[in-house]
Amino acid sequence: MSGMTITQKILARATGRASVAVGDIVEPAVDLAMSHENAALVMNQFEEIFKGTSLTPTVWDPSKIAIVFDHRVPAESSKTATNQKKVREFVRAQRIARFHDVRGDEGGICHQVLAESGYDRPGSVIVGTDSHTTTHGALGAFAFGIGATEMAAVWALGRVLNVEVPATIKVVVSGDLAPWVGPKDIILSLIGRLTAEGANFRVIEFHGDTIEWMNTSGRLVLCNMAVEAGATSGIVPADDETVRFLRSEAAVTGELDLVCADPGAEYEEVVEINAATLAPQVACPHSVDHVQPVTAVEGRRIHQIVIGSCTNGRLDDLETAARILRGRRVSRDVRMLVFPASWRVYREAMERGYLADLVEAGAVVMNPGCGCCLGIHQGALGDGEVALSTTNRNFKGRMGNPNAEVYLCSPAVAAASALTGTISDPRY
Amino acid sequence: MSRVVLVLGDDVSTDAIFPGRFMATVLPAETPQFAFADLADFNKGVRDKTITPGSAIVAGHNFGCGSSREQAASCLKGPDLTIVARGFARIFLQNASNLGLRTIICPEIEASEGDEIEATADEIVNVTTGRRCRVLPLPSARQAIVDAGGLVAYARELLIAERTVTL
Numbered sequence: 001m002s003g004m005t006i007t008q009k010i011l012a013r014a015t016g017r018a019s020v021a022v023g024d025i026v027e028p029a030v031d032l033a034m035s036h037e038n039a040a041l042v043m044n045q046f047e048e049i050f051k052g053t054s055l056t057p058t059v060w061d062p063s064k065i066a067i068v069f070d071h072r073v074p075a076e077s078s079k080t081a082t083n084q085k086k087v088r089e090f091v092r093a094q095r096i097a098r099f100h101d102v103r104g105d106e107g108g109i110c111h112q113v114l115a116e117s118g119y120d121r122p123g124s125v126i127v128g129t130d131s132h133t134t135t136h137g138a139l140g141a142f143a144f145g146i147g148a149t150e151m152a153a154v155w156a157l158g159r160v161l162n163v164e165v166p167a168t169i170k171v172v173v174s175g176d177l178a179p180w181v182g183p184k185d186i187i188l189s190l191i192g193r194l195t196a197e198g199a200n201f202r203v204i205e206f207h208g209d210t211i212e213w214m215n216t217s218g219r220l221v222l223c224n225m226a227v228e229a230g231a232t233s234g235i236v237p238a239d240d241e242t243v244r245f246l247r248s249e250a251a252v253t254g255e256l257d258l259v260c261a262d263p264g265a266e267y268e269e270v271v272e273i274n275a276a277t278l279a280p281q282v283a284c285p286h287s288v289d290h291v292q293p294v295t296a297v298e299g300r301r302i303h304q305i306v307i308g309s310c311t312n313g314r315l316d317d318l319e320t321a322a323r324i325l326r327g328r329r330v331s332r333d334v335r336m337l338v339f340p341a342s343w344r345v346y347r348e349a350m351e352r353g354y355l356a357d358l359v360e361a362g363a364v365v366m367n368p369g370c371g372c373c374l375g376i377h378q379g380a381l382g383d384g385e386v387a388l389s390t391t392n393r394n395f396k397g398r399m400g401n402p403n404a405e406v407y408l409c410s411p412a413v414a415a416a417s418a419l420t421g422t423i424s425d426p427r428y
Numbered sequence: 429m430s431r432v433v434l435v436l437g438d439d440v441s442t443d444a445i446f447p448g449r450f451m452a453t454v455l456p457a458e459t460p461q462f463a464f465a466d467l468a469d470f471n472k473g474v475r476d477k478t479i480t481p482g483s484a485i486v487a488g489h490n491f492g493c494g495s496s497r498e499q500a501a502s503c504l505k506g507p508d509l510t511i512v513a514r515g516f517a518r519i520f521l522q523n524a525s526n527l528g529l530r531t532i533i534c535p536e537i538e539a540s541e542g543d544e545i546e547a548t549a550d551e552i553v554n555v556t557t558g559r560r561c562r563v564l565p566l567p568s569a570r571q572a573i574v575d576a577g578g579l580v581a582y583a584r585e586l587l588i589a590e591r592t593v594t595l
């Protein structure tokens with residue numbers, strides 16, 4: 001028998017089978033089920049499932065459900081506030097422990113909160129009502145996004161129904177990254193090659209010495225954006241760095257199961273990336289796969305710079321920005337908004353002086369959360385305006401205005417561009 | 429027979445189908461008012477109910493890419509539309525089958541607004557142009573849920589079977 005990929009191994013174990021093959025339909029047991037504000041819709045569908053039965057609507061296991069408010073914090077409208085209130089009541093009634101409300105001690109973007117709170121474990125099955133749930137593959141989990149009704153079924157039954165075991169694309173990244181080039185540039189370049197649907201229904205497994213040397217923060221960037229190539233999930237084999245992160249940054253104790261691929265695992269496709277020759281990359285409007293080296297779009301006038309999101313709002317991202325902006329000034333032609341990915345990131349960035357560097361340079365440091373990433377509140381764009389952002393999506397209308405444009409880039413490109421008000425190469 | 433009421437290209441995102449700024453609206457009964465909110469004419473047709481139930485949207489590859497928001501499927505299910513696309517993004521396809529929104533995968537579909545199309549199990553005939561295009565089956569994992577009448581009904585049956593045993 002041929003070997004299994006990491007995904008196959010995790011799914012085999014989660015279904016109590018010795019092995020699973022690509023295309024098998026399985027119902028994996030769920031280790032962690034995450035929702036954000038859209039828990040309000042999940043609750044509605046959860047109650048629908050129980051309707052007409054004599055059963056009490058209780059979730060299968062409250063210790064395995066996480067709910068994090070992040071998309072619209074603090075609430076931007078009475079409608080959101082009312083939804084959040086209903087979710088709070090549900091959390092209390094169902095005794096859901098992993099609840100992260102609008103709070104400065106434990107709040108933040110769901111994906112960041114899950115990773116830093118030690119909820120992610122290698123070898124586990126994680127589902128979330130958010131497409132960027134792929135992020136958690138950075139810690140060796142099989143993690144994927146589902147819709148609200150599907151989550152309601154998970155809350156009721158504890159497993160995901162009708163999952164087709166996906167094929168895997170192996171991406172091998174090798175070589176040392178040049179200064180001011182980072183994980184965001186790797187993933188943008190990959191998406192440019194694969195296209196926005198190139199990995200649809202597939203998993204991307206990341207390998208190669210660049211990945212082995214990369215810290216968890218960088219791996220989170222890669223897996224976060226795997227979904228932008230359509231991937232069901234992205235996954236990095238759990239290793240010493242995974243253990244280091246979980247033990248020392250996420251306070252995880254107890255045994256860890258580092259699942260890796262079998263030597264004879266079958267991949268649908270192998271893609272190689274030479275990290276050493278990579279330049280900073282930019283995804284141009286209105287598609288994440290319109291990727292160009294920064295040199296091709298240098299000089300483009302921009303109006304708003306955004307550093308933040310579940311992709312690039314972590315401590316090392318703020319550090320990069322602070323290093324570039326320290327003692328300098330954000331151009332008066334541009335406004336710069338910084339959204340730390342969580343309050344923990346915010347506090348650490350404050351203690352290290354990064355926030356002061358950024359504010360003194362003229363940036364506006366916002367409260368942690370999704371911020372303007374999805375165009376609901378904070379930092380809207382005017383008609384005809386152009387944003388340069390470290391977020392992960394630039395669909396038309398993504399930041400709330402279909403008459404605006406969004407370019408995506410790394411924190412280094414964003415910060416260098418803040419100095420000039422035009423897209424700029426951080427290497428010069 | 430379905431009338432094609434909207435023709436779109438590749439990579440139609442959930443931000444286009446149901447813009448993020450309306451995401452505080454979650455209940456399926458309330459979402460259709462924001463379907464393609466930035467396409468004024470189409471959206472007006474949905475709001476004013478001038479689009480006949482059973483009408484079709486025709487699109488290219490990767491329809492529904494982007495977020496997992498289920499509103500993108502429920503807002504099209506409300507006016508009882510059928511989506512014919514060259515391909516669908518995974519999460520959208522799952523949400524659609526879970527909610528009973530009809531999706532047809534038709535890799536060579538070509539149609540213009542106003543065309544009449546007829547779908548059978550294995551092909552779509554564009555009655556207006558005479559062109560016939562093959563239809564790919566839904567992934568079998570999805571078809572089982574469609575056959576059960578959607579995920580709520582499917583999950584409810586399992587729930588009754590499982591929780592009754594353990595009581």
Ligand code: SF4
Pocket residue numbers: 070071109110111130132309310311369370373374391392
């Ligand atoms: S930061 Fe943006 S991409 Fe990430 S979870 Fe929030 S809205 Fe989604």
